[in-house]
Amino acid sequence: MRKHIIPILLLLTPLSLAAQDRAAASEQKPAAVGIEPLAMDTSEPLSEEQYRQRVLDYSLSLRQSSEQLEAVRQAMREAKTSFLPSLDFSGSVQYRVTDYNLDFGGQSVGMKPESYSLNADIHEVIYGGGAVKEGYKAAKIQHEIAQVSEELTRTNVTYSAELTYWSAAAKSALWRLTDRYVALIAEQADVIRERFEDGLISKTDLLQIEGRLASAKIQRSEAYKSYQLALQNLNIMMGREPLKEVVMSDEINRPDDIPSSVLSLEAALDRRAEYAISEKQIAYQLSQLKIRRSKYLPQLVIGMQAGWGTTMLNFDGSTLWNSFAYAKLSVPIFHWGAKYKNVASQRALLRSREWELQQTRDQILKEIHAAYTSLVEYSRQIGLAQEACETTRESLDLNTFSYNEGKLPLVDVLAAQVAWVQSNSALIQAWLQEKIAFADYNKAIGNHE
Numbered sequence: 001m002r003k004h005i006i007p008i009l010l011l012l013t014p015l016s017l018a019a020q021d022r023a024a025a026s027e028q029k030p031a032a033v034g035i036e037p038l039a040m041d042t043s044e045p046l047s048e049e050q051y052r053q054r055v056l057d058y059s060l061s062l063r064q065s066s067e068q069l070e071a072v073r074q075a076m077r078e079a080k081t082s083f084l085p086s087l088d089f090s091g092s093v094q095y096r097v098t099d100y101n102l103d104f105g106g107q108s109v110g111m112k113p114e115s116y117s118l119n120a121d122i123h124e125v126i127y128g129g130g131a132v133k134e135g136y137k138a139a140k141i142q143h144e145i146a147q148v149s150e151e152l153t154r155t156n157v158t159y160s161a162e163l164t165y166w167s168a169a170a171k172s173a174l175w176r177l178t179d180r181y182v183a184l185i186a187e188q189a190d191v192i193r194e195r196f197e198d199g200l201i202s203k204t205d206l207l208q209i210e211g212r213l214a215s216a217k218i219q220r221s222e223a224y225k226s227y228q229l230a231l232q233n234l235n236i237m238m239g240r241e242p243l244k245e246v247v248m249s250d251e252i253n254r255p256d257d258i259p260s261s262v263l264s265l266e267a268a269l270d271r272r273a274e275y276a277i278s279e280k281q282i283a284y285q286l287s288q289l290k291i292r293r294s295k296y297l298p299q300l301v302i303g304m305q306a307g308w309g310t311t312m313l314n315f316d317g318s319t320l321w322n323s324f325a326y327a328k329l330s331v332p333i334f335h336w337g338a339k340y341k342n343v344a345s346q347r348a349l350l351r352s353r354e355w356e357l358q359q360t361r362d363q364i365l366k367e368i369h370a371a372y373t374s375l376v377e378y379s380r381q382i383g384l385a386q387e388a389c390e391t392t393r394e395s396l397d398l399n400t401f402s403y404n405e406g407k408l409p410l411v412d413v414l415a416a417q418v419a420w421v422q423s424n425s426a427l428i429q430a431w432l433q434e435k436i437a438f439a440d441y442n443k444a445i446g447n448h449e
Helices: 002-010 017-031 048-058 060-083 131-197 203-237 263-270 273-294 336-404 411-446
Strands: 086-096 103-104 109-111 113-129 299-311 319-329
Touching: 048 131, 048 203, 060 131, 060 263, 131 203, 131 273, 131 411, 203 411, 273 336, 336 411
Parallel strands: none
Antiparallel strands: 086 113, 103 109, 113 299, 299 319
């Protein structure tokens, strides 16, 4: 009956019966790596979409980006106040420590040692060469850049969450595969041990299978360690305790809808935050050029000043009000060509931004086609890997049966076992690479869903 058990085990796929695997894991994990089992989570199974949302809700990077957006928003509001009149108050007090007498035609008149004044000045820039207008425009563009940067941060956090989730799913599948691999070898070892005790085979076969079993247990231990680390990363990204178990409802072999054709570049550019930022950087640099040029244009300021305090010649400490309106015109004439040098520098920076926009366009085009090519090819590799798994399963089935019948040496069975676990590992890796390529493609085309 034992020779029929192994073929039955081979019919089980490495990624099915997830509930039974978790039950078995609670017993085998501590023995495998010598640590306490994970704390069980009574929450509902967590899908990839739910995990992304939890990561977004917790993300410290997103919170930091939000605060930066608020800082730029306040700076824009501050720049808007430049259109309004400004009101300043000032005051001064002086006390002369030495006596001072003013001589009026041979008659000495004593001066008060103390003097003081209070002044209020209200003024407004009527024309500043366009600096006020362009300053507000530049602040507004910076606010728009910060908004798009927050969107870019959200995209990056979503992308990281997807990779973390699928990496954990793949590590879980690999651990379950190695666990089955150990069970498969252990079952064969029981058959060989019984035959050895009955004197039907030499001890060589027993030593070989026991050595392979020890190696498989080490492999399972390494797979479990990787699974543990992946779970810790999974929890930390959504702000939970690292050792808290996560029940993932989406397996690594979940099918995806592969697009039949690559998205056009123009459609992707409309959704890519990096391209929008590059465009706004050009507009911002143009405002900076105009601000620098405004320093060398005429400026007109009008205002009114009111003052109260002691008189200029303070004989008796009396005070008076002194109010006047004024207009100030400043016309730059000659600065040794500083205007042209400054403007030329800003124009060079503007051209640099324009080349940067083209470079961003080319980079996005490269990312789209590279991601789509990888997505299509990894999808094909999944089919090839599935065929390889079926072939190695049948080979292991036949070799095991033939060995039990005494028609093949044990080394053929061991080789078939290695081929079986390697082909299933390659299938899991193909699934993971397909998930990564799908995430890369969504990111490349600016798909935030």
